[in-house]
Amino acid sequence: MSENVIAPESAEAVEAVEAVEAAAARTYAIAADVNVRSGPGTSYGKVGRLSAGTRVTIQCQKPGENVTGPTGTSKLWDRIGSGRYVSDTYVRTGSDGYVAPRC
Template identity: 65%
Template sequence: MASEEHTDSTAEAAEGVTTLAGTDDVTRYPIAPGYRVNVRKGPGTQYGIVRTLPYGVKVAVYCQKPGERVTGPYGTSNIWDNIANGQFVSDAYVHTGSDGYIAPRCD
């Protein structure tokens, strides 16, 4: 899997983290301004941290799944967003424009 921080050209660097190779048609949603959000192995804080998202990043939401209820800048939610294989963030930190599901439920 390619590193998300890696960019091969000035044009890609100018676009920042909003566009990654092979994901041009994927909608990306901003993480709440001023937050570095922990990415977890599953839908709850009891799951291990995979990485921490930097400030100002946008993420693709491939599917969503119910889990631990978390309060964040966008309210309280039990919805967790799958942003990559085995990587979840609480929807309470992602500006999707909805309090409900905006993607299919994860299997």
């Protein structure tokens, strides 16, 4: 009787998959009420509003208009959905740099 044996994946491959899954599942709290924009700047149309404490998943980040918010000043914008951006200064990421892939 023959058994199908699947070779274990390398430790590096397993760690890489776990890192991607962890990043995809990570959510961040909104620091204060904020408008959601269609692009990375306040000149883009308003497409929604988030209340302080709401948790969001950052799909990717890109530079845009420089904004001062509750966590400081930054030109970094977080895409939280298709055509949905918020200034990173309104998201408690624990960092003033990139925490997600670049858009």
